[in-house]
Amino acid sequence: MKTIKLIINLSIIMSIVGCSSTSKIKLNETYTSESGLQYVYTEKGDGIQANAGDKVSVHYTGKLTNDTVFDSSVKRGKPFEFSLGQGQVIKGWDEGIALMKVGDKMTLIIPPELGYGEKDMGVIPSNSTLVFDVELINVKPGVKPLDVTGKDTLSTQSGLKYIIMKKGEGARVKADMKVKAHYSGYFEDGKKFDSSVDRGEPIEFVLGKNSVIKGWEEGLTLLSVGDIARLIIPYHLAYGEKGRAPVIPPKSNLIFDVEILNVEKMIEPKPYDVSGKDTLTTASGLKYIKVAETTGIQAKAGDTVIVHYTGFFEDGKIFDSSIQRGQPFDFQLGQGKVIPGWDEGLALMKIGEKTRFVIPYQLGYGEEDFGPIPGKSTLVFDVELVGIK
Secondary structure: OOOOOOOOOHHHHHOOOOOOOHHHOOOOOEEEOOOOOEEEEEEOOOOOEOOOOOEEEEEEEEEEOOOOEEEEHHHHOOOEEEEOOOOOOOHHHHHHHOOOEOOOEEEEEEOHHHOOOOOOOOOOOOOOOEEEEEEEEEEEOOOOOOOOOOOOOEEOOOOOEEEEEEOOOOOEOOOOEEEEEEEEEEEOOOOEEEEHHHHOOOEEEEOOOOOOOHHHHHHHHHOEOOOEEEEEEOHHHOOOOOOEOOOEOOOOOEEEEEEEEEEEEOOOOOOOOOOOOOOEEOOOOOEEEEEEOOOOOEOOOOOEEEEEEEEEOOOOOEEEEHHHHOOOEEEEOOOOOOOHHHHHHHOOOEOOOEEEEEEOHHHOOOOOOEOOEOOOOOEEEEEEEEEEO
């Protein structure tokens, strides 16, 4: 959930043959960057420059060197959008589009090491040089790292560092509160790996339930509603020695710029009263207790089911709850979208029913740790089937 600089690679710009600035670019002349990327401006625009972190919209046609077209947004009639400089496209694209302004048209000649390399991509053979005719349609400026120049960096005993950029006047963030926040996450080299701001969707979660990394659990309790801050999180308070494939490499120290938008006090969900109820067991080892039965529609594989739930460890401690979030959870049943115990158990329920599931680890998250859930954990879920669509 990352001092940082996100700038266009000046070495690329200065490597333009015979040019000291982009204003002297000549149309239909081939230039070569230090990386080996070749590019030809075929038409110059007068729009804004594309920069790393921006969301760019482009039209393109991709060809092999024998003029075989393998892909074209022009034929689909819809421009392609991606965040520039974030590794979402091949290296030749990240480098080449950063040389363009809105309205520019360019041909990129991308050697294999800046394309797909030795990978055989089907229509693109291994070690292929790729030719792209591209037009930069639009640039939406992306979120940029906070400028922390002159700001004090504070540290906690755990190794967490934080910088308060702006003080709010709202309530202090505490454990067991529902927190709503915006964030942008960066690696130490300034590369952004995630941003709720770019998506336009704040994150919401209950603090103190280990639903976020340790650095967030600790760091947010130092903040109040309205605060804007930077959290500098060492890897042991983030995703540890293993990282989190494919985005977070092992032993990654992470930087988060966060803004606390709102907090709400949460009511702790009460476990279902199952006294006097029969415990049934399936052939797989799933145990379930019908707490409230109805004559509603039966859930079946392929249905999108809507549920409210609370998940407990065997000692009664809550690790997750849709009730605390105030938002039911929906998923397609029987498609492997959830743990096997859920796919099996929900298929036993009808709309309006309430059931307790006791799920052995083989039908849960298995032998390995999964976030706040230790390996080989038996899990207890109190589930209500709210609807089917």
